[in-house]
Amino acid sequence: MDIDKTNNENNDIVNNENDNLKKKFEDFFINELIIPENIREKQYQFLYIVIVFLEKHNIEYSAYGGTLLGSLRHDGFIPWDDDLDLVVYEKDEEKLINNLPELKKYGIYYKHWEYKDNSKFNGWIIINIENNKINNISCQLDIFIYKEIKPYIYTYKASYYNNVCKNRYILYNEIYPYKKIKFGPLELSCINKPEGYLKRCPFGDYMNQIEIYNHNKILLEKVKEYPISLYNRDKYYINYHYNKQFTIDKNLDNYIIS
Secondary structure (H helix, E strand, O other), X not given: OOHHHHHHHHHXXXXXXXXXXXXXXXXXXXXXXXXXXXXXXHHHXXXXXXXXXXXXXXXXXXXXXXXXXXXXXXXXXXXXXXXXEEXXXXXXXXXXXXXXXXXXXXXXXXEOOOOOOOXXXXXXXXXXXXXXXXXXXXXXXXXXXXXXXXOOEEEEOOXXXXXXXXXXXXXXXXXXXXXXXXXXXXXXXXXXXHHHXXXXXXXXXXXXXXXXXXXXXXXXXXXXXXXXXXXXXOHHHHOOOOOOOOOOOOOOOOOOOO
């Protein structure tokens, strides 16, 4: 038996299988996993309306979670992320909730848990459009209220998130002064030193490795068919940016998002 020839043939088979898997994942990534550009543009418009609302009422906020990470790594949305995350501090919570009804004129709705309610979700505010979807894709923004739990240490007010999301606290000296960061066609407010918070989150080496997650369970099951190493050794996926130059309509008179 020619052992070298057999080894070479086996290597060729493995290489072909790897190439086929790469091609299959690339097709899945482009055609199913990435949120389409026309939906993204509407999500940016949705976010713009909320940001204008927050700034009008002098409510301090910061990009948070996947929104913060997307800004730093992708200059906007993480390509497969299907929601938005912001933090507002407890001192502005009442002002935020009292003014939320104003968003209804734009076709934007909200849900929050009352102060008197001892729900484990008290301190989590959901903002979305009617039916919560555009073409079957989520259009939701989560605002997490952060409160001071120890001197100069802030974390979730909602006990549920404190239990399931450990070490996501923010230090006072990481917050001020706020700065602006690029998020697609927008500029978002952001804590001054986000790196400490991101390192405490389970994002790992977040600028060089990715974890694919969103709220579409069917897509997440498909992601499991591929080894993490397949897309984590390819900068194309790690640093993916949309080609489209997204635009937003800043004239909000009589504007209804849909």
